[in-house]
Structures are given as structure tokens and as C-alpha cells.
Amino acid sequence: MQRLVGIDAARGLAVLGMFAAHVGFAGSPGSAWLVAAQGRSAAVFALLAGVSMALMSGGREPVTGEHARLARLRIAIRAGAVGALGYFLVGLGTPIAVILPSYAVMFLLTVPLLLLRPLILVLAAGAFAVAGPALVAAAGGRAPGLGVDPLGLLLTGYYPAAVWMTYVLTGLAVGRVALREPGTQTRLVVGGGALAIAGYGLGGLLTRLAPPDLAERFSTEPHSGTTPEVLGNLGVALAVVGLLLAVAETRIGRIVLAPVAATGALALTVYTGQIVAIAVLGPAVVFEQTDNGTLIAFTVVTVAACTVWFRTLGRGPLERGLRALSAAATTRATAGGGTR
Numbered sequence: 001m002q003r004l005v006g007i008d009a010a011r012g013l014a015v016l017g018m019f020a021a022h023v024g025f026a027g028s029p030g031s032a033w034l035v036a037a038q039g040r041s042a043a044v045f046a047l048l049a050g051v052s053m054a055l056m057s058g059g060r061e062p063v064t065g066e067h068a069r070l071a072r073l074r075i076a077i078r079a080g081a082v083g084a085l086g087y088f089l090v091g092l093g094t095p096i097a098v099i100l101p102s103y104a105v106m107f108l109l110t111v112p113l114l115l116l117r118p119l120i121l122v123l124a125a126g127a128f129a130v131a132g133p134a135l136v137a138a139a140g141g142r143a144p145g146l147g148v149d150p151l152g153l154l155l156t157g158y159y160p161a162a163v164w165m166t167y168v169l170t171g172l173a174v175g176r177v178a179l180r181e182p183g184t185q186t187r188l189v190v191g192g193g194a195l196a197i198a199g200y201g202l203g204g205l206l207t208r209l210a211p212p213d214l215a216e217r218f219s220t221e222p223h224s225g226t227t228p229e230v231l232g233n234l235g236v237a238l239a240v241v242g243l244l245l246a247v248a249e250t251r252i253g254r255i256v257l258a259p260v261a262a263t264g265a266l267a268l269t270v271y272t273g274q275i276v277a278i279a280v281l282g283p284a285v286v287f288e289q290t291d292n293g294t295l296i297a298f299t300v301v302t303v304a305a306c307t308v309w310f311r312t313l314g315r316g317p318l319e320r321g322l323r324a325l326s327a328a329a330t331t332r333a334t335a336g337g338g339t340r
Contacts, residue, residue, distance in 0.1 A: 003265065004055075004179060006245030009257040011048050012264030012306075013240065015271055017041025019298050022096055022278065025289040034292075039222030042099055042159065043233035044240055045267075046167035047174070049103065051241075053110055054175020062115045062176065066334075072111045073333055074326040079107035081322055082268075089272065092279035095286050100271075102159035106168045109161060113169065121173035125166045129230045132163035136225055137217065163225045170234060179245055188242025196235030203228025263306040266316030270302055 020037035057063050057071040086100025113124065139155040154161045178184050203226065206218035220229045247253035248261075263270055277298070278285055285294055309316065315323065 004245070004248070005254050005257055005261045006241070006248035007048060007051060007179070008261035008264035009244045009248060010044060010241045010264065011267045012260040012262070013244070014041045014044035014048065015263060015267050015274075016260070016299055016302070017044070018271065019274060019295060019302070022274070023285055023289060023298060024295045025292050028291050031292055034295075035222075039229070040233050040236050043167050043230075044237040045099070046103075046106070046159075046164050047171040047234070047237040047241065049106065050110070050168040050171020050173070051175040052171075053107070053114065053168075054172050057114055060176060060178060064115075068115060070330045070333065072114055073330055075107055075111055075114070077326040077329045078322055079104045079111075081325055082107065085268075085272065085318070089275045092275060094275055094278045095283050096275055096278060097158035098275065099159050102153050102157060102161055102164060105153045105161045106165055109165060110168055110172065114172070118173040118176045121169045121176075125169035125173070128162065128169065129166040129227055129234070132160070132166065133217070133226050133230070135162050136160050158223050160225065163230060166230050167234060167237065170238070174238070174241065180249065182246065182249070185242045185246040185249075188238050189246070192235045192238030192240075192242060194235065196232050196239065199228050199231030199233070199235055203232065259303045259307045262310035263303050265310050266306045266319060268322065269316035269318040270306065272318060273302075274298065 017037040018041045020034045021039075021041055024034040024037065025031060026034040053075055054062075056074065057068065062068070063071050082100050083104030086098050086102075086104060089098045089100060113121065116124070136155050153159075174188070200220050203218050203220035206228065207215045207220075210218055216224070217226055218228050219226050220232055222229075244257065248257055289295075306316075
């Protein structure tokens with residue numbers, strides 16, 4: 001499967017946005033824009049998870065038969081590995097809400113939906129955007145802690161799957177279209193921008209009009225998990241992906257995006273390394289920032305290291321391990337199927 005520079009760049013930007021959300025200091029002069037990374041970076045990350053699953057299962061021409069069974073198996077194996085890694089990172093005790101355990105649940109929920117038509121996927125994503133926040137609210141809302149309950153990842157935590165499946169299923173639908181075509185890229189940018197304006201605008205309007213005890217149901221604050229916030233975040237994610245795909249189609253664009261794309265190609269390794277680094281440095285690196293020196297250091301070192309690694313060695317260490325694990329499982333499954 002040929003890598004798409006624009007997709008890798010979007011994934012790299014999302015990971016660097018998580019750096020900004022975790023160790024950035026928006027109080028510095030000219031740094032208020034860092035607030036934009038809150039919630040939206042993770043949304044881009046989740047959208048791209050859906051795109052990746054689409055590309056793994058045939059892209060525009062979904063696989064069928066035995067190939068479809070093996071694609072589902074690969075995704076399920078990756079879900080288990082990502083979930084195990086996520087629980088390890090949670091166990092480090094950092095003040096970061098680790099997304100990987102919820103990611104694993106979303107991967108598993110996507111397996112039976114993997115080969116649905118794009119229109120059906122979009123409708124399902126819309127259903128999650130509307131019903132998910134209501135289900136989370138009925139379950140008591142977002143859990144205040146940063147831990148993860150294996151039985152509660154659907155409805156609790158910072159990334160409840162009942163809400164975040166909106167991004168994954170939309171990404172799965174996006175991965176089924178012609179991503180290199182200018183028309184597709186334009187529709188993603190224009191449609192995403194319109195959706196962002198509609199989502200955030202609707203949230204702002206309803207927040208002002210709703211009774212005080214219901215206003216939070218329409219908040220667009222990061223990780224509020226309301227329908228307006230989800231729609232707004234989704235619009236931003238679609239527009240970012242469309243824009244970077246378009247830029248990557250030009251020679252200069254590919255050159256400019258190369259370092260960020262290299263970071264995106266090693267996204268799992270980078271995300272894990274960030275959590276480990278925060279665990280080593282201690283909570284102060286998150287809570288006691290007075291400038292953006294740490295963020296700049298994290299970003300520069302990461303982008304430089306990823307650029308060198310990707311150009312010389314290709315896939316990152318965790319990406320290699322994940323690929324090897326799923327390949328071994330599918331090889332074993334194929335061999336077993338041949339003996340029956």
C-alpha cells in the first residue's frame with residue numbers, strides 16, 4: 001500500500017497538536033492559538049484511524065471474501081495490541097488521558113462495519129454524533145479521573161467510544177473515496193469548513209438560548225463531548241485532511257510537509273514516546289509550564305528524529321511490531337484455514 005503524504009502529514013500534525021495540548025502554555029504572548037489543539041488534535045487522530053482501516057481493507061475497492069476476513073482479523077489483532085500498550089501507558093501514572101484503550105474499543109466496533117458503503121458509514125457516524133452524547137449523559141457524563149475502565153470505555157472517560165466512533169466511521173468513509181483527486185480534496189475542505197462553522201455556531205447559539213441547567217449539553221468546550229462540539233471538531237478534521245492532501249499533490253508541498261509526514265508515519269511510536277517522556281519528567285512538565293520551551297524542545301527533537309529514522313529505516317519500531325504481529329496472526333489463520 002503506497003503511503004499518502006497528505007495523510008501522514010495530517011497524522012503528524014495531530015500528534016504534534018497533542019504535544020501542544022499536553023505540555024504547551026497558552027498563557028505566553030502570542031500562544032493563545034494553542035488552545036485550538038485541545039480536543040481537535042485527538043479528533044484528527046481518530047478520523048485518520050478510520051482512514052487507515054479503509055486503506056488496509058482495499059481503499060476505494062474494498063476487499064471481499066477471504067481477504068475481507070483477513071483484513072478484519074488484522075484490525076482485531078491491532079486493537080488488542082494497541083489496547084495493551086494503552087493500559088501500559090496508563091499504568092505509568094502520568095496526568096495525560098491516554099487515548100489508546102478507547103482506540104482499541106473503536107477498532108473492534110469498526111470490524112463488523114468495515115465494508116459498509118460510504119453513505120451508510122456517514123449515516124452511522126451521524127447517529128453516533130447525535131445519540132452518543134445523550135448516552136454518555138445518561139450514563140453520568142465524562143468520568144473525572146484519567147483511568148480507564150475496561151467495561152466503561154463505551155460511555156466514560158475523555159474519549160467515550162459511543163461519541164468518538166463519529167470520527168472513526170467518517171474516516172472509514174473518507175478512506176473509500178479517491179483521496180488523490182482534486183475534487184475530493186476540495187469537497188473535504190469546503191464541506192469540513194462548513195460543518196465546523198455549523199457545529200460551533202449551533203453550539204454557541206444553543207448555549208446562550210438554553211436554560212442554565214441544560215447549557216452544558218450544547219457546549220463546544222474541548223472534550224465536552226456534545227453533538228455541536230463533535231460536529232465542529234469533525235469539520236476541522238475533514239478540512240485539515242483535505243487541505244494537506246491537496247498540498248501534498250505539489251512537489252513543493254511534499255518537500256515542505258516531509259518532516260511532519262515522517263512524524264505521522266511514526267505516530268504510534270511518537271505518541272508512546274511522549275507519554276514515557278512525561279512520566280520520566282514528572283507532572284510538573286504538564287502543570288507548571290511558564291513558557292513554551294518544553295513544547296518547542298519536544299517538537300524539534302521529535303520531528304528531527306522522525307525525519308532521520310523514516311528516511312533511513314522506514315517504519316518506526318512500534319509500527320514494525322504491530323505490523324509483524326498482525327501479519328503473523330493472519331499467516332497462521334491462513335495456514336490453519338488451508339488444513340481444514
